[in-house]
Amino acid sequence: MPPAAPIKTLDKEGREITTVGFDRFGFDCEVSLDVLRSLYLRPHYVLSANDAENSPKEATQHAQFIQGHSEYQSKSIYHPDTNSISYTTLSLFPPVKLLPPSGRKRILVTGGAGFVGSHLVDRLMLLGHEVTVLDNFFTGSKTTVSHWIGHPNFEMVRHDVVEPFMIECDQIYHLACPASPPHYQFNAVKTLKTSFMGTLNMLGLAKRTKARFLITSTSEVYGDPEVHPQTEDYWGHVNPIGPRACYDEGKRVAETLTYGFQRQDGVDVRVARIFNTYGPRMNPYDGRVVSNFIVQALKGEDMTVYGDGKQTRSFQYIHDLVDGLIALMNSDESRPVNIGNGDEFTIGEFAELVREIVEKVQDGDGVKRSRRVDIVYEPMPTDDPQKRRPDTARAKESLQWQPRWTVKMGLEEMVRYYKAKMEEGSL
C-alpha cells in the first residue's frame, strides 16, 4: 500500500492544524500531528507477494516496507497464500520528550488499550511520561498500543479493574469501561461491577498513593435530557431500569463514589463528562453511528438510520477530547466538566455528510463506485435519547479549552483510516 497522501487539516477558523495540545497550567502537551498520524494512519501489515519464486526474502520486504512508510511502525508481513503473519518487533520508536525527573509523571491509564485510551497513551508517551496501561482487553486490543511495547517508558498489564491493583503513580486516568451500547449491554451486571468496583478500586489506589484521579464519565448521566444544551448543573433524566441503565447509572454512581472519596478522604479528583467522540481506532462494528455510517458507505452498502433521522447529536473529534482530558487533569477544576463539540446535526443530515465525504475521498483516490449508496430508515432502539448537546462554557472558562476540529475534517481523516484498513484486509 503506498504511503497516505499528506492531509491538510483546517480548524474551525480556517487555520491549518499542525500540532495538537497546548502549554497550559505549567504542563506543555503540544505534539506534532504528523507524528501522531504516523501512529494511527498506518498499515499494520505489509502484504507479501503470492508468487514464492518472485517474492523477495522477508528481510528485503521488511526493508522496503520501512522505506515506503513511516519509520515508527510495526513491520509485520502478511502472507495471503498461507494466511499467516510474520511478526517483527519495532526497530525505532518515535522520539519522546526528555523530561527532567521532576517533570516526568508516572501515569496509570485504565482502559488504555481502548479507543480513547490509546490516543491518550500516544500523547502521554510522546510527552515523555512513564505510562502504565491497565486493561482486560474486553473491548480494547493490544494492537492499539503495540507500537509502544518495548519502550522503556511504557508498561502494559492485563488486569480487570474489578480486582484491586497496586502501583506507585502520580496520576490516574480511569477510563476502563465498555462504552458502546452492544458492548455494555452484553453483560449488564459486569458493566455495573466495572463502573462501581473498578472505580472504587482505582479511587482506593489514588487515596493510598496520593495520585490525582480523573474519571471519564459521560453525557449519558443526563439520560434523555429535558434541557438543552446540557450544563453540568443539570441532574439528568435517566431511566434506572432500561437497557442502557447499566452504563448510565453505573457512571452516575461512579461519579458519586468519586466525590465521596474527595469529601471523606481528600482525594484530588477530576470528572470529565464526555460527549459522543469519534476517531481512528474506533471499533468499526460496535454499533456507534459514525463508524456504522462510514463502513457502510465505504463498502457500498446502504446506510442505516434508526428512527426518523430527526434526532440530533453532536460529534467531537478524538484529538479535541484528549486535549480536554489532559487540560482537565492538570487544571484546578474539580467540578464535573463537559467535554464535547456543540455543533449539532440531525442523524439524517449527518448520514448525508458522511456519504459526501466518503465519495470525495473515493473520487480523490480514483475509486469507481457501482452506485450511490442509499440512506434507509429502521425503528429506533429503546431509550435512545432524542437530543443531546453539550454546554461547554465551564471547559472554556476553567480550562481555556474549545474544540478545534470541524466534524468534516475529523470525518475525512476517519474515512481515510477505515479505507486504509479495508485495503489491507483488516476490516
Ligand SMILES: NC(=O)c1ccc[n+]([C@@H]2O[C@H](COP(=O)([O-])OP(=O)(O)OC[C@H]3O[C@@H](n4cnc5c(N)ncnc54)[C@H](O)[C@@H]3O)[C@@H](O)[C@H]2O)c1
Ligand atoms: N467514546 C465515546 O464517545 C465516549 C463517550 C462518553 C464517555 N466515554 C468514556 O470513555 C472511556 C473510554 O471509552 P472508549 O470509547 O475508548 O471505549 P472502549 O470500549 O474502546 O475502551 C474501553 C477500554 O476499557 C477496557 N475495559 C473494559 N472493562 C474493563 C475492566 N473491567 N477492566 C479493565 N479494562 C476494562 C476495554 O478493554 C477497553 O480497552 C469509557 O469510560 C467511556 O465510558 C467515551
